[in-house]
Amino acid sequence: MSALAFIVDDNTINRKLASALLKRLGWSTEEFDGAEPMLARLTTxxxxxxxxxxxxxxxxxLSACERIRGNPDWSDLHIVAYxxxxxxxxxxxxxxxxxxxxLIKPVNLTTMTQAVGSADTPRALRA
Structure with missing residues (x-):
């Protein structure tokens, strides 16, 4: 089973591009067109x-990131500003x-690889 990445962007093209790149890197993805549905999904x-x-x-x-960091159950999630x-x-x-x-748009396979490369490292150890 591949690791799961959430992609949250109101622009469909940006979501599809990010999803395609992550899938090439072996990730599975779930896409969201806004922070509200992502935050709801994060509960499960x-x-x-x-x-x-x-x-x-x-x-x-920014607000979604602050909410996530404020929740002890989610505070160590790896979050990339896209x-x-x-x-x-x-x-x-x-x-x-x-x-x-x-991760600065537009993205490519190299920049995507760099952005998600430390995702499995505990937050306290990320530099």
């Missing part, structure tokens, strides 16, 4: 990693909000 299924878009209607990726926001101050804001890594 625990992924190994999650790609979380920053700019979405409703609950933003975003087009690449300025240094934005990167710092995402990392300070609790993201483990940042």
């Amino acid at each position: 299924v625990r992924p190994v990693t999650m790609l979380l878009d920053i700019s979405m209607p409703g609950v933003s990726g 975003t087009a926001h690449a300025m240094p101050h934005e990167r710092d804001r995402f990392l300070n909000a609790g993201f483990d890594d940042i």
Whole structure:
């Protein structure tokens, strides 16, 4: 059985691209068009990693990450900011909000591999 990754993005093309790349890397995926359905699913299924878009209607990726980090049952999940926001101050804001890594759109197989590479490492040991 392959490891599960959640992909959360309101843009269908971005979700499909991320899913295709992860599947090439041997992952299974579940896709969500917003944070609310992902948070509901998280109550019953625990992924190994999650790609979380920053700019979405409703609950933003930043808010969703903060909710996840605030829940002791989920606080050690591997969460990757999946975003087009690449300025240094934005990167710092995402990392300070609790993201483990940042994957800048557009993505390719190499950047995806780097972003999910530490997913199975306990959060306390991730640098």
